[in-house]
Amino acid sequence: MKAISSMATRHLLADLVASAASAGCAEVTVESVGGVDAERRVAAGEGFDLVFLAESALRRLAVGGHVDASTVTPLVVSQVAVAVRSGSTGPAELPLVPAFDDAAGLREALRAAERIGYSTGPSGTALLRMIDEWGFADELGDRLVQARPGVPVAALLADGEVDLGFQQLSELVGQIGVRILGAMPDDAAIDTVFGGVVATASADPSRAASLLAFLASEVVVPIKLAHAFGTV
Incomplete structure (x- = not known):
């Protein structure tokens, strides 16, 4: 089949x-x-x-x-997680806590990032909608980098194309060259x-x-x- x-x-x-x-x-x-x-x-x-x-x-x-x-x-239910580039050659490990305490911390990280990677599909759409609702769409503008179809955000991080990445947690665990900060905070969670x-x-x-x-x-x-x- x-x-x-x-x-x-x-x-x-x-x-x-x-x-x-x-x-x-x-x-x-x-x-x-x-x-x-x-x-x-x-x-x-x-x-x-x-x-x-x-x-x-x-x-x-x-x-x-x-x-x-x-x-x-x-x-299954999949959580979107936040990750950054890592100098480690070991596989990314599953974190035990959310990436940020709340949405405010996440917003600060977005505004501080130089290049922000996000994926195609529902999780990327949800992230863009959230950014727009926060009024950040114009401010972030061309700093938002959508991964090409079939290319994981983890690869963009590892290659240095972005410095902050958002992707399904399951796609980040075990990847080389990234460090998973954790899942999105509860008040900004994106679950699929x-x-x-x-x-x-x-x-x-x-x-x-x-x-x-x-x-x-x-x-x-x-x-x-x-x-x-x-x-x-």
Whole structure:
């Protein structure tokens, strides 16, 4: 079977589908690309059995009839975290506290940063909306750098293209050349629910639905937590 996902869940899905195969579910190959590109390809009718994206994207695809709306299944909650460049050659570790005490501290960091990296997809959109609501859009202007589709913000940090980065926590953990400050503060949190759905182009929707049910089961919760995702 074939599936497509955004980059945010690629490492998680690799372990999830391996666990599913070990449990006797259908084997599936997951292609991970930028979320916007993934949605476009599914909408164009490309032959996937399963689609793993943010719930907002899955709803749009369902409205368009590209996926089976009755099979939309929330799987994990992902937090957006804040990171900076690090001189360390070791992998970025999971922090235990938020990056800032409150939104005020986050606003100060934004205003002090020379270049601010953010990702494509729902988390980047939410960050830009928040910045606009704070009245910072004009002030930050060209200091805001959107990562190219399929390129993680962690890479922009490690390469020195930005000095402050915002990305899904799961995509920052384990990356080289970055230091994770922590998740966004509670009063400025950006959380995204990622889910799965059976595509209308699936050649075997029943088997696809069975695999999706396994990925939503309690059996794989430890895998989700190990990848810095929250459960739904």
